[in-house]
Amino acid sequence: MSAPFNAAAHLVDRQVTRGLGDRPALIGPRATLTYDTLATRVARAGAGWRALGVRPEERVLIHAADTPETVVALLSLLRIGAVPVPVSTMSPPRELAVLVADSRCRYALVDAEFARHAQGALEDSSYVPDLLGVVVLDDAPVRPPSPVIRIRWEHLMAVGDSCGDGDRAPDRTTEDSPALWLYTSGTTGTPKAAMHRHGSIRVVADRYGRQILGLRPGDRCYSVARLFFAYGIGNSCFLPLAAGAAAILDPAPPTPASIARRLSEDEPTVFFGVPTSYAALLRAPDLPDDAFHGVRLAVSAGEPLPPELQHRFRARFGTDLVNGMGSTEALHIFLTNRPGDTRPGTLGTPVPGYELRIVTVDDTAEAPPGTPGVLKVRAPSAATGYWCRSDATHTVFHGVWLNTGDLFTRDADGQYVCLGRANDMIKSGGIWVAPTEVENRLLEHPSVAAVCVVAAPDTDGLDRPVACVVPAAPGDSLDIDELTAFCRETLAAYECPRHVLPFTVLPTTATGKVNRRLVQREAAIRLGAPTPDLRVPPQAPPPPHETEPTATATPVPEPAPGGD
Numbered sequence: 087m088s089a090p091f092n093a094a095a096h097l098v099d100r101q102v103t104r105g106l107g108d109r110p111a112l113i114g115p116r117a118t119l120t121y122d123t124l125a126t127r128v129a130r131a132g133a134g135w136r137a138l139g140v141r142p143e144e145r146v147l148i149h150a151a152d153t154p155e156t157v158v159a160l161l162s163l164l165r166i167g168a169v170p171v172p173v174s175t176m177s178p179p180r181e182l183a184v185l186v187a188d189s190r191c192r193y194a195l196v197d198a199e200f201a202r203h204a205q206g207a208l209e210d211s212s213y214v215p216d217l218l219g220v221v222v223l224d225d226a227p228v229r230p231p232s233p234v235i236r237i238r239w240e241h242l243m244a245v246g247d248s249c250g251d252g253d254r255a256p257d258r259t260t261e262d263s264p265a266l267w268l269y270t271s272g273t274t275g276t277p278k279a280a281m282h283r284h285g286s287i288r289v290v291a292d293r294y295g296r297q298i299l300g301l302r303p304g305d306r307c308y309s310v311a312r313l314f315f316a317y318g319i320g321n322s323c324f325l326p327l328a329a330g331a332a333a334i335l336d337p338a339p340p341t342p343a344s345i346a347r348r349l350s351e352d353e354p355t356v357f358f359g360v361p362t363s364y365a366a367l368l369r370a371p372d373l374p375d376d377a378f379h380g381v382r383l384a385v386s387a388g389e390p391l392p393p394e395l396q397h398r399f400r401a402r403f404g405t406d407l408v409n410g411m412g413s414t415e416a417l418h419i420f421l422t423n424r425p426g427d428t429r430p431g432t433l434g435t436p437v438p439g440y441e442l443r444i445v446t447v448d449d450t451a452e453a454p455p456g457t458p459g460v461l462k463v464r465a466p467s468a469a470t471g472y473w474c475r476s477d478a479t480h481t482v483f484h485g486v487w488l489n490t491g492d493l494f495t496r497d498a499d500g501q502y503v504c505l506g507r508a509n510d511m512i513k514s515g516g517i518w519v520a521p522t523e524v525e526n527r528l529l530e531h532p533s534v535a536a537v538c539v540v541a542a543p544d545t546d547g548l549d550r551p552v553a554c555v556v557p558a559a560p561g562d563s564l565d566i567d568e569l570t571a572f573c574r575e576t577l578a579a580y581e582c583p584r585h586v587l588p589f590t591v592l593p594t595t596a597t598g599k600v601n602r603r604l605v606q607r608e609a610a611i612r613l614g615a616p617t618p619d620l621r622v623p624p625q626a627p628p629p630p631h632e633t634e635p636t637a638t639a640t641p642v643p644e645p646a647p648g649g650d
Contacts, residue, residue, distance in 0.1 A: 090260055148172040415483075
């Protein structure tokens with residue numbers, strides 16, 4: 087039996103006991119909640135959920151924007167031992183219906199902003215066999231089908247207010263009790279729910295938030311990634327609250343304009359972004375160069391951070407980006423550069439308490455320094471598996487090790503370098519090409535704002551690298567010959583793109599990452615090549631012994647579903 091532990095009590099009640107009750111905990115556009123107020127509301131909401139009949143380990147789906155009320159709901163469910171399931175607010179109705187059915191949630195929480203999506207998801211009663219009720223924030227106009235009931239958030243809170251102290255007490259959860267589910271992006275099929283424990287929340291807050299970032303009372307944390315991301319829920323809930331700091335919550339989409347408002351009005355001291363958002367801020371002409379003057383730490387994760395982007399950001403805003411990597415399966419960041427010691431192009435070293443291995447293709451030994459292999463992580467915050475996905479669980483969870491499915495090398499100093507997803511690799515001229523290496527080179531050119539390198543067949547049916555480029559200035563034309571020559575200065579011939587295609591914008595997944603498969607399909611259409619079937623997951627590259635013998639061939643391991 088694991089030790090008694092309740093994550094909500096750890097994040098909220100503990101700060102009141104420490105004497106931080108009057109400090110800000112959640113900063114929203116309409117109100118700021120202190121730790122005292124947050125503790126009271128979380129206890130009331132928890133009692134309200136109990137009065138509705140929500141029991142420990144039952145799921146409650148959350149489809150709502152980042153607001154203090156959403157965080158109160160999430161924490162209140164943790165408090166009573168139930169399992170919150172935050173899902174993407176970008177999910178279309180049909181996908182949302184699939185998540186409702188897959189999670190077998192008993193209740194759903196919906197706000198007015200996303201009421202239309204929720205209504206569309208609930209109209210097909212075959213997708214909601216286990217749903218008992220929908221709790222609505224801001225009187226969201228959702229009308230669930232009978233016999234599913236509709237409950238206003240204010241009513242739930244009023245019911246909780248009338249309950250006794252016993253109904254408001256935390257559930258007797260342990261470190262190993264189910265805490266929350268987080269769905270992966272599902273780029274190769276139906277999204278999978280990674281199941282996390284209460285104890286893992288304390289682990290990520292302590293190992294990364296305290297030991298790496300040094301979060302403390304007085305910090306104000308803002309996250310571009312939203313609460314339904316593993317990265318986002320850590321940034322806007324677990325890490326700041328565990329430190330007695332404040333989380334800045336904004337229900338508006340994270341555009342350069344809305345981010346600029348948060349920087350100027352709320353003055354965050356810790357900023358969590360993704361490379362796409364940092365690139366967008368660099369392109370924002372109205373953002374002053376001192377916009378980050380009050381930010382002591384700017385973190386980047388969620389997708390690879392090109393070195394050139396890191397250099398440009400520091401040159402303009404005077405702020406280093408602390409590059410890290412995590413995954414939905416590991417709950418948060420497990421590999422990172424250190425504040426004050428950032429090395430562009432690398433991901434640094436493991437977070438304390440995490441162990442990494444780069445293994446050979448056959449998984450019989452660790453790869454020597456400088457040799458590519460698949461990254462595995464031994465994570466004290468690892469999920470217990472995927473809900474009802476035994477095959478996927480066996481592919482990713484190897485005993486105590488998580489198979490990330492990412493290609494890495496490790497240099498002589500112990501620094502880790504990501505080469506991208508194994509199934510993103512391109513075989514050109516019999517040699518494996520890492521798209522990220524080509525992308526990083528193109529991003530060094532001043533005319534390039536964003537780029538995605540994919541494979542497309544040439545006239546002989548052989549795959550060749552194709553660069554899909556967004557110009558730095560909207561409407562500008564690209565000098566194809568110049569970009570090709572620029573690549574040839576540092577890249578091998580087989581790495582250089584055979585075609586450079588202009589894009590206005592690169593399509594993204596529901597989690598905000600570049601959707602390489604859609605880019606690849608568009609590139610194939612433009613080139614008159616066969617288009618990939620988006621219903622079929624990309625095939626894994628073969629092991630290296632099937633590659634023509636060459637000193638520069640890159641061994642490629644079997645890929646596995648990766649993190650967000």
